[in-house]
Amino acid sequence: MTSPRTNEPAGGDPEVLRVVARGKRRRWPWVLLAAVLLTAGGGGFYAWKQKAAAAAEGTKYQSQKVERGDLRVTVTATGTLKARNTVEVGAEITGRVLEVHVNFNDKVTKGQILAEIDTEQYTARVEEATAQLASANASLVNARATANEAKLKLGRAEAMAGQGLTAAQEVETAQANHKRAQAQVSSAGSQVTLAHASLKVAKTNLMKAVIRSPIDGVVLNRAVEPGQTVTSGLQTPVLFVLAADLAELQLNVQVDEADVGAVKEAQDASFTVDAYPQQTFVSKVLAVKNMPTAGTTVVTYEAWLSVDNSKGLLRPGMTATATITTEERKDVLLVSNAALRFNPFRKQQQAQGATVNPFMPMNRRPRPGQQTRPAGSGGPREPALWLSTDAEPRRVKVEVGATDGIRTEVRSEEIGEGTEVVVSMTEAPRG
Structure with a gap:
């Protein structure tokens, strides 16, 4: 036996329907507010996650360890091999x-x-000079005889004049003749000397015909x-x-004016030539000229290097590239030059429109009106290194020494062998 089902009219109780409709209208704003809050919370969470991810991927620093070792500073120059005592x-x-x-x-x-x-013409010249010398000697003998005769006549004239047997005019004439005869002797003697010289030149030229x-x-x-x-x-x-002697050659190289101050006598050197590219020859600096080489647009100074060619491998005229050791440092702390050039504030300056030269001298003063870097920013006043830490890199002042263009000697109480120093950094992409 089934219980009877009661069917409500389609419209229902009007009062009940009004109450239900009023309740629905009251719930709608709250539902909308909840939806807005949920959407905002989801967006904020997403943004927080993105920021956290960006922070996790933030600036990364590449570092290298400080090494201890030997540093060899060199100067390179090119030149030509030449024979010594050419x-x-x-x-x-x-x-x-x-x-x-x-x-x-x-x-x-x-x-x-x-x-x-x-030697035909030079032999003839010797014979001619010999004949001229003989003629000059004969003229000298004749002049001397004439002078002797004039002297005797002068003596007789003076004796007769003393006895009153001749006039004074005769004595004067004898004196003049004697002086002229003496002058002829001197002239003949000069001609003999000239003839001797001519004969000597002729004989010398004859000898020079044989080289x-x-x-x-x-x-x-x-x-x-x-x-x-x-x-x-x-x-x-x-x-x-x-x-x-080709067993000892000389290498003449042209040293640039920027390097010549470091090149000194007796410094060790080595060089290579194209004929033996796999072989290195040892050498030493013999001298450095003070006079610059003429005829070049770049100012250079010539240095002479000794070359041992006892094996006979090298030849004069070969082009050589020499490496001169100007300084050697033993057991010192060494860092790459990239670490000394690193500056975390450089990108900030570039973003502000400033031009930064990574090779700018460390002691350059700012120009009038130029803004200086904030304290601790690693400005260009003093050389410094940035130590790699768990947080931000820490700046440490250092003293720099010799450099070979790749590595540089540094000194600091806070830096030792194995210390991690920053050489570069990368930033996560934005957006």
Whole structure:
């Protein structure tokens, strides 16, 4: 048996419907407020999560450890190998070359004949000078005889004048003749001297027709052939180039004016040549010239380096690149130059429109009107390093020493071997 179901009219009780509708209208603002608060809370949470993630990915610092070791400061220069005690042998007279007795790379001794020039005209000049000397000697003998005769006549005239047997005019004439005879003797003597000199020059030129080696050495170059005519003028023509000893060469390098102050005599050096790229030759600085090299746009100074060529591998004229050791530091603290250039405030200045040169000298003063960096910001006044810490890097002042362009010697009580120093930083992307 089923219980009877009661069906409400479609419209329901009007009073009840009014009460229900009134309750629904009262709940709607609260629902809307709750939805707004929920949306704002979700957005804030999302923003907080994004900020936290950005903070977690914030600025990262790359660091390196301070090392202890040796530092070698060097200066690099290029130059050319040359033979030491090089002698250029030329022809001092004009003539046709009859014979050449040596060739390239021949060893020669002092006094050895290198070449001979035709001596025909020089032999004739010697004979001519000899004849002139003989003539001058004869003239001198004649003048002396005349002077002796004039002297005797003067003596007789003076004796007769003393006895009153001759006039005074005769005595005066005898005196004048005697003086003229003496003058002729002097003139004849001068002609003899001149003839002797001419004969000596002629004999010397005859000897110069035979070209001899002035030193013991090696023939580097020969610039003459038999039958060639050489002309001696204001400049002596070079026929041979001799080197005293190729076992000892010399390297002449051009040192830049920025480096010449560090280059001194007796400093150790080494060099390489293109002929032996895998081999390094040792050397020493012999001298540094005070006079700059002329004819170059960049001011350079020539330095001479010794070269041991006992093995005979090197040749004059080779181009060499030399490395001169100007300073050596043993067992010192070393940091990379990037660590000394690092400055965490540089990007802030760049963001403000300032131009920052990472190689700006550390002791440069600000210009009038230029704003200085805040205290502790690692400004350019003093060299400093930034230590890597768990929080922000900490700035430490240091004293700098020698540098090889890559690493620099530093001194500080707060820095030791193994200390982590910042060399660069990266920032997380924004947005």
